[in-house]
Amino acid sequence: MLSALRIATAAAACGVLVVGVAGCKDDGRPSAGGSTQPSTSAAASVDPSNSPAGSPSASASASASATRKPTSAPPTGGGGGGGSTGGPRTNGKPDASSTGVRPGTQLTVVNGDQTFSTDNQVISGKDFHGFVKVTGKNIRFVNCVFRGRATSSNNALLDTDRGTGTVVEDSEFVPSNPSATLDGVYANNLSIYRANIHGSVDGVKTGSNVLVQDSYIHDMSWFASDPNQGGGATHNDGVQGFLGDSNVVLKHNNIDMSTTHDGNAAFQDSAKNARVEDNWLDGGGCTLNFNHVNAPLGGIVVINNRFGRHSSFKCPILLSTQTTLTTNSGNVWADTGQPIPAPQRHD
Numbered sequence: 001m002l003s004a005l006r007i008a009t010a011a012a013a014c015g016v017l018v019v020g021v022a023g024c025k026d027d028g029r030p031s032a033g034g035s036t037q038p039s040t041s042a043a044a045s046v047d048p049s050n051s052p053a054g055s056p057s058a059s060a061s062a063s064a065s066a067t068r069k070p071t072s073a074p075p076t077g078g079g080g081g082g083g084s085t086g087g088p089r090t091n092g093k094p095d096a097s098s099t100g101v102r103p104g105t106q107l108t109v110v111n112g113d114q115t116f117s118t119d120n121q122v123i124s125g126k127d128f129h130g131f132v133k134v135t136g137k138n139i140r141f142v143n144c145v146f147r148g149r150a151t152s153s154n155n156a157l158l159d160t161d162r163g164t165g166t167v168v169e170d171s172e173f174v175p176s177n178p179s180a181t182l183d184g185v186y187a188n189n190l191s192i193y194r195a196n197i198h199g200s201v202d203g204v205k206t207g208s209n210v211l212v213q214d215s216y217i218h219d220m221s222w223f224a225s226d227p228n229q230g231g232g233a234t235h236n237d238g239v240q241g242f243l244g245d246s247n248v249v250l251k252h253n254n255i256d257m258s259t260t261h262d263g264n265a266a267f268q269d270s271a272k273n274a275r276v277e278d279n280w281l282d283g284g285g286c287t288l289n290f291n292h293v294n295a296p297l298g299g300i301v302v303i304n305n306r307f308g309r310h311s312s313f314k315c316p317i318l319l320s321t322q323t324t325l326t327t328n329s330g331n332v333w334a335d336t337g338q339p340i341p342a343p344q345r346h347d
Contacts, residue, residue, distance in 0.1 A: 198220070255279060307331065
């Protein structure tokens with residue numbers, strides 16, 4: 001399974017780290033309520049004041065070095081296939097009021113794990129109390145809540161690794177039973193619009209052809225012991241891209257790791273051809289951490305983003321020695337509008 005490869009190689013990469021920002025990150029989960037209305041509460045284990053010592057490392061997070069090959073031919077372009085049926089709910093900074101299930105939506109509770117394999121389905125107004133997997137083509141989720149269930153195994157609230165052209169709109173990802181082995185989304189050939197993602201270890205673990213847009217990723221759950229980290233603490237990322245994958249686009253999101261205990265990065269990436277545009281980004285050891293694995297990493301575009309000042313190493317962007325930014329422009333501090341410093345560069 002793609003997700004198993006992601007975790008296994010991630011853990012292996014973690015072993016080469018020395019110190020640092022949280023250069024090696026992988027699993028963790030959020031806490032959520034059980035009502036049929038979407039929760040907007042913050043995840044457990046939030047402590048932004050606890051910053052790691054040392055200097056930042058460009059090494060990929062635990063799962064960032066995973067080799068994940070799509071099981072079907074991916075579509076071309078940055079996203080998973082179909083577009084959104086609506087535009088952003090705010091032209092400003094996305095937050096809980098402009099993401100997640102739209103107000104007034106009536107939700108139907110669906111208990112137990114679900115697999116969606118019928119092509120071209122539209123699933124609307126569901127509150128999933130169990131893990132959801134997609135294996136079909138062009139399946140769309142609208143106004144849904146993904147809560148998962150208790151587990152001690154690696155899993156995600158939504159797993160689209162075997163799907164093609166999946167779209168998620170106006171939905172919330174918030175674990176009912178947070179654990180060190182639970183992520184928000186395993187994403188492959190997926191487009192996410194206006195999602196509120198919180199409470200898991202990582203918000204989104206990407207494959208190829210993934211678009212996250214107009215969304216709010218925040219308040220990840222930290223655990224002192226994670227089997228994927230050899231019993232060490234979880235390494236939390238807002239979004240994480242992997243070796244062997246490509247075409248990850250983050251556009252007009254608020255990815256805030258400043259309220260996550262010892263967070264690694266808003267975006268930890270080893271996937272080529274990543275684009276980070278028009279986002280609000282904060283927290284982590286270094287907020288954006290691009291790391292090559294076994295070969296040079298390129299095709300990276302970082303433009304017109306606003307950075308907060310809560311990264312542990314005062315480091316908006318970190319590049320490994322064999323990573324090249326194709327475009328790096330228009331990136332400023334959110335509070336002053338002044339340009340951020342040049343990226344730090346080292347392994």
